[in-house]
Amino acid sequence: xxxxxxxxxxxxxxxxxxxxxxxxxxxxxxxxxxxxxxxxxxxxxxxxxxxxxxxxxxxxxxxxxxxxxxxxxxxxxxxxxxxxxxxxxxxxxxxxxxxxxxxxxxxxxxxxxxxxxxxxxxxxxxxxxxxxxxxxxxxxxxxxxxxxxxxxxxxxxxxxxxxxxxxxxxxxxxxxxxxxxx
Amino acid sequence: xxxxxxxxxxxxxxxxxxxxxxxxxxxxxxxxxxxxxxxxxxxxxxxxxxxxxxxxxxxxxxxxxxxxxxxxxxxxxxxxxxxxxxxxxxxxxxxxx
Ligand SMILES: [Zn+2]
Numbered sequence: 001x002x003x004x005x006x007x008x009x010x011x012x013x014x015x016x017x018x019x020x021x022x023x024x025x026x027x028x029x030x031x032x033x034x035x036x037x038x039x040x041x042x043x044x045x046x047x048x049x050x051x052x053x054x055x056x057x058x059x060x061x062x063x064x065x066x067x068x069x070x071x072x073x074x075x076x077x078x079x080x081x082x083x084x085x086x087x088x089x090x091x092x093x094x095x096x097x098x099x100x101x102x103x104x105x106x107x108x109x110x111x112x113x114x115x116x117x118x119x120x121x122x123x124x125x126x127x128x129x130x131x132x133x134x135x136x137x138x139x140x141x142x143x144x145x146x147x148x149x150x151x152x153x154x155x156x157x158x159x160x161x162x163x164x165x166x167x168x169x170x171x172x173x174x175x176x177x178x179x180x181x182x
Numbered sequence: 183x184x185x186x187x188x189x190x191x192x193x194x195x196x197x198x199x200x201x202x203x204x205x206x207x208x209x210x211x212x213x214x215x216x217x218x219x220x221x222x223x224x225x226x227x228x229x230x231x232x233x234x235x236x237x238x239x240x241x242x243x244x245x246x247x248x249x250x251x252x253x254x255x256x257x258x259x260x261x262x263x264x265x266x267x268x269x270x271x272x273x274x275x276x277x278x279x
Binding site: 056057070071072074124125138139140141146 | 183190191192193195196197198199244245246247248
């Protein structure tokens with residue numbers, strides 16, 4: 001019988017549901033770190049099938065694919081369908097750098113009525129809807145680590161976090177959630 | 183916590199996302215191999231360190247990643263203004279309280 005290797009996610013099987021929030025591991029996704037000058041954006045947007053945002057703290061989505069503005073020439077692209085994004089970028093014959101970071105990051109989904117309070121236990125940004133509206137996205141900090149925070153709905157956030165930091169992030173969030181519900 | 187306006191993100195962001203990066207507008211000599219030890223010492227080690235208005239480099243290291251410059255008052259610890267890397271020192275008259 002053939003032996004089959006099973007890939008384990010760093011947060012597999014972990015979740016917490018309280019009356020304040022639900023915290024769970026996101027399903028695997030493909031990701032690239034993309035750097036490009038503004039002259040390359042049109043061709044890259046066409047190749048990736050999503051308009052690369054050029055406004056600070058913004059994101060763009062089409063289907064399972066999301067493009068997060070991280071800096072003036074830097075984006076994090078993720079695809080929840082695990083399409084090879086480096087192959088997609090090959091369609092754009094313009095100056096750019098794309099590095100596959102699918103397994104560098106993992107993601108945590110946090111949702112619920114007290115989601116802003118739970119995130120604010122570790123994130124110093126103003127997460128009110130006025131300052132951080134639905135669709136906003138930002139690289140920032142959570143406690144002692146760096147994250148990319150994306151608001152998918154009023155009470156729903158996605159946290160992109162480096163794989164080796166994910167246990168710290170998940171534990172910080174669950175501790176905060178327990179504090180709120182006790 | 184200080185709120186620092188990043189000229190690239192175009193909004194005030196918490197101090198924890200930033201890192202200080204020394205005095206701004208220190209120009210590295212193009213002929214660095216030819217200058218005297220005294221000239222190198224002046225470029226490499228000597229800083230203005232004023233009491234009052236100073237120009238500093240900062241990096242939005244946990245945000246957009248960009249270096250930028252700030253005018254800061256070392257007495258009040260206030261950020262007077264921030265501006266993009268490569269831009270000239272802003273005229274200060276308009277910022278004097
Ligand atoms: Zn910034």
